[in-house]
Amino acid sequence: MKKSTLAVALLILSAHAAEAQFLQARFVTSAYAWQQHDTLGSSSNHLYGFQTAQFSITQNDFTLSTYLQGWNDFAGPLKNDPKIRWYNLYLKWRNIADVGELTVGRQPVFAGVGIGTIDGAKASINLFEKKVRALGYYGALPPPGLKGELVSDPGKNSMFGAQVTAWPLDLGQVSLSYMNRQIQPESYTALRRDSLFNPTLVEIRPSASIEELVSLDLSGEYKFFYGYLRYDHDVKFETMSRFQFFSRVKPMERVGITAEYLQREPRISYNSIFSVFTYNSLKEYEVGLEYEPHFLADIQVFSKYGEVSFGDETSTHMTFGFNSKYVSASATSMFGYNGKINAASVNAGYPLLDRRLTPTASFTYGYYKLNRYQAKRDVALSGSLGIVYRPMPLLSVDTQLQWIQNKIYSNDVRFFLRASFFLNEKLNVF
Numbered sequence: 516m517k518k519s520t521l522a523v524a525l526l527i528l529s530a531h532a533a534e535a536q537f538l539q540a541r542f543v544t545s546a547y548a549w550q551q552h553d554t555l556g557s558s559s560n561h562l563y564g565f566q567t568a569q570f571s572i573t574q575n576d577f578t579l580s581t582y583l584q585g586w587n588d589f590a591g592p593l594k595n596d597p598k599i600r601w602y603n604l605y606l607k608w609r610n611i612a613d614v615g616e617l618t619v620g621r622q623p624v625f626a627g628v629g630i631g632t633i634d635g636a637k638a639s640i641n642l643f644e645k646k647v648r649a650l651g652y653y654g655a656l657p658p659p660g661l662k663g664e665l666v667s668d669p670g671k672n673s674m675f676g677a678q679v680t681a682w683p684l685d686l687g688q689v690s691l692s693y694m695n696r697q698i699q700p701e702s703y704t705a706l707r708r709d710s711l712f713n714p715t716l717v718e719i720r721p722s723a724s725i726e727e728l729v730s731l732d733l734s735g736e737y738k739f740f741y742g743y744l745r746y747d748h749d750v751k752f753e754t755m756s757r758f759q760f761f762s763r764v765k766p767m768e769r770v771g772i773t774a775e776y777l778q779r780e781p782r783i784s785y786n787s788i789f790s791v792f793t794y795n796s797l798k799e800y801e802v803g804l805e806y807e808p809h810f811l812a813d814i815q816v817f818s819k820y821g822e823v824s825f826g827d828e829t830s831t832h833m834t835f836g837f838n839s840k841y842v843s844a845s846a847t848s849m850f851g852y853n854g855k856i857n858a859a860s861v862n863a864g865y866p867l868l869d870r871r872l873t874p875t876a877s878f879t880y881g882y883y884k885l886n887r888y889q890a891k892r893d894v895a896l897s898g899s900l901g902i903v904y905r906p907m908p909l910l911s912v913d914t915q916l917q918w919i920q921n922k923i924y925s926n927d928v929r930f931f932l933r934a935s936f937f938l939n940e941k942l943n944v945f
Contacts, residue, residue, distance in 0.1 A: 537574075542568055543565070564589055688734055694728050895920070
């Protein structure tokens with residue numbers, strides 16, 4: 516896949532030798548080290564290293580892009596077993612006849628109900644003066660671990676679908692989408708007993724799991740009101756998969772009221788053994804109030820109340836807090852079938868030296884029990900101190916020291932370091 520995509524890209528780019536190319540690249544090097552001491556007296560050390568690279572080279576209407584990440588554990592149980600993940604590698608052709616676009620290669624898909632990564636093609640076209648956009652895609656699913664290769668049986672591990680989005684009015688949009696995904700697990704061998712109860716090596720060939728969904732999205736905004744509505748339908752099970760509604764109303768300039776309702780069925784693939792089990796719907800609603808006081812500049816106070824029901828059980832949560840330019844804080848209380856917790860958190864950051872240096876700090880306190888029958892509550896603490904250093908727009912260095920203490924870990928200290936470099940150059944290679 517990588518060789519063929521690169522070859523096609525070089526041929527297309529070389530056909531436009533009179534034009535310059537624009538190269539954009541971002542390199543991110545990070546390390547994550549921590550030491551854990553649990554409450555049983557054992558300890559462990561870990562050191563993760565990550566190297567991320569993003570490239571895109573553009574010439575006229577063609578862009579070749581890739582995003583990959585290398586990972587290695589230098590001190591833990593997976594020591595010196597590096598992995599490379601190819602998140603994407605694709606060639607995009609824009610402005611086809613001034614209405615179309617085509618993308619070929621490993622690429623992300625965000626098309627309503629169709630979300631994922633494919634090794635294939637995606638095409639779109641704009642109609643009626645860009646008031647209607649139609650998109651379609653088809654491709655094989657990437658192998659586990661996002662390896663830089665195709666799956667062994669692309670025909671049985673694939674995803675395809677389409678989305679039509681329309682803007683009938685300037686107030687909002689409507690979208691209708693369809694997705695079909697098929698996953699064929701690899702066969703394996705296992706010991707099974709024959710009719711005489713003798714162990715025999717048998718090849719197990721799992722059946723393919725299939726998902727087929729249709730979704731309708733509606734969103735609109737008019738004066739002080741914004742609304743969003745979504746409905747997903749499972750074609751195979753012939754039932755609703757998801758229903759969601761969200762709205763925000765601003766009756767006054769500094770006051771906002773939000774309301775959200777969500778109902779979801781478990782995402783179970785057709786032909787899966789889990790489809791024969793009895794399961795319950797998840798229903799959730801939440802209402803919120805946002806207020807910006809006249810006498811406090813750049814501060815927003817908010818509160819939220821909601822409930823989550825799972826079958827006959829219900830859990831309630833309440834949140835109060837504020838956001839400001841440099842500090843945010845919140846207090847949360849949750850209680851019900853999933854236990855009880857009271858927690859408070861504070862986050863702060865203040866830029867110095869013309870925003871080149873920004874110290875950050877956070878602290879969280881939690882007081883909880885995991886079920887209603889637990890007599891005594893447990894305490895969980897966490898905190899962090901960090902510095903963000905940006906000596907120039909193209910370079911940034913982030914460091915953070917994290918600390919955790921709870922019922923499982925008596926002491927957990929972690930250190931995070933990341934350096935990011937951005938490059939934007941004009942080239943004349945071809």
